[in-house]
Amino acid sequence: MRLGMLALAAGMLFGVIGGFQFLFPEFLRELLFTKTRPLHVSLVVSWIFLIAIGGIYFYLPRQRGLELYSARAATWHFRIFLATGLAILACYLSGKFGGREYFEFPPVLSIPIFLTWILFGVNYFMTVRQDKEPWPVYYWMWGTGIVFFFITFTEAHLWLIPYFRESMVREIMVQWKSYGALTGSWNMLVYGTALYIATRIGGSDAPARSKLAFSLFFLGLFNLMFGWAHHTYLVPSDTWIRTLAYGVSMTELFIFGKIIWDWRSSLEDWQKNHHCSAYRFLIAADIWVFINLGLALVISVPAFNLITHGTHITVAHAMGSTIGINTMILLASIFYVIREELPKETHAGCSGQIRAGFWTANVSLAVFFTALILAGLGRGTFDGASFQEMMLSIRPFLLVFTLAGVTMMIGLWIVLWHGFRLIGMLLTSARQIELPAPAAP
């Protein structure tokens, strides 16, 4: 989890540098935008996977009473992940690219990534099969996230086969099919974590076994499999592919928002106060679900997509999802673990600085999100011929977006610093418990 927090802290820094490079192309010219963008994307995606996976490795043995099938496999998973991550960063910095959207590292580095998911998948399924009770929905979500990551990551590499690579439309369609489902697979890991924490804070597993929860799961899976093509309305593929995506996209996210909303109203005050930080981050995630749902529905209508596609509105949607929803849930997971494991006399749970960081980050994100939408509208409705003129016309929005990015980074750094420090205290206390008592003098 601490490595994940470092990844997010560094990923945001590269994001801010990229924002300034957007405005001032001479800014840190040695570190080209072709490097800062993949550094930002890969580090932030690492944050999502590290915290989601770290949480699963923690929750299963520690709270669900299931013995981890192989602690050694988990250790190797971490080591390979770390070594591969460092190799990818080195490739970016030295300018060695694979040049694919999101996977901009040389494809040979995908091999160890495949290996880590095999280790994780075997470990996960062999561990949860010890549980003889009917599975709560978060087991299903985590398992599906793992399986579909593996499938879609494989699909993202089909371009290596000439049959796909040499047909432009097929290449783009399969690429975005895989990316849409890949995002859905990590959402399965993250939303599963959110439901797990919600049930633990509420003290009842019932919400994770309800019809509504399973409806959410299957609707999410349906979207993961078939909802990707709203990214490709304007790519010349067959009409049925685009029409199906339009219908599927309309169902997106709704039930997830409802579950958290219902759960919130069922909580007693003492439960909210006991886990005040985790609760606060979960509620923020829920509010961002509704905001993003509204935007997702609008941009999934082909007539609106005509204006919003290929503009900063798509970025606003991606940022709202990864920061507003995923990051808020993952921060809830970190502070839930801290609150559960660290003695109350060491950490009372609701520090004013964490609260300040929380509000700074969320208010900044709202400004950041709005500026991106306005910039996107400016780009989408621009009717001049010159790209440079268009960029000049939206420059004020990009300036606000970059400044909001700076304050959001500062807010999240404050939160991360406390999370990092407190997890460190937790590790220290865990080591002290494991050490044998010192011999009597």
Next chain:
Amino acid sequence: MTQSAGTPEGSVINNRALFGTLCAAFIAYSAQVYTKGTETPHIDPISDAARYGQQVFQDYNCIACHQFYGLGGYMGPDLTNVISNRGEAYARAFITGGTATMPNLGLSDEEVSGLLAYLSFVDQTGTYPPEDFELRWNGTVAQADDPR
């Protein structure tokens, strides 16, 4: 994934069957997307020069700043129809000379020619953004300049 619903609320949904059905539909759907409806039969197969240019495009990570069909980075313009809209000479001048926002990446003549061949190949696949289209009552778009 072995349990049926078995929830305290007594859901009758068989989770395993539903999961299996969705997976089967996903496999059939993926096979369809891989083979039908995504081909580009109206253009010539990719040439060796364009294939090389595709590799150059990836080696220099051009997608970080540029887009095809609106997909990619936002720092530079979409390149889907740059050849037919601006001409090969214009594209060559930008690639070799750089601009205030795009550095001169120092490409060799062979790399520049390959890149131009690749951009010409992409240019034939369709039109982006659509120029001749009609909005329908149900929110869909009828695109007259869709090559399909």
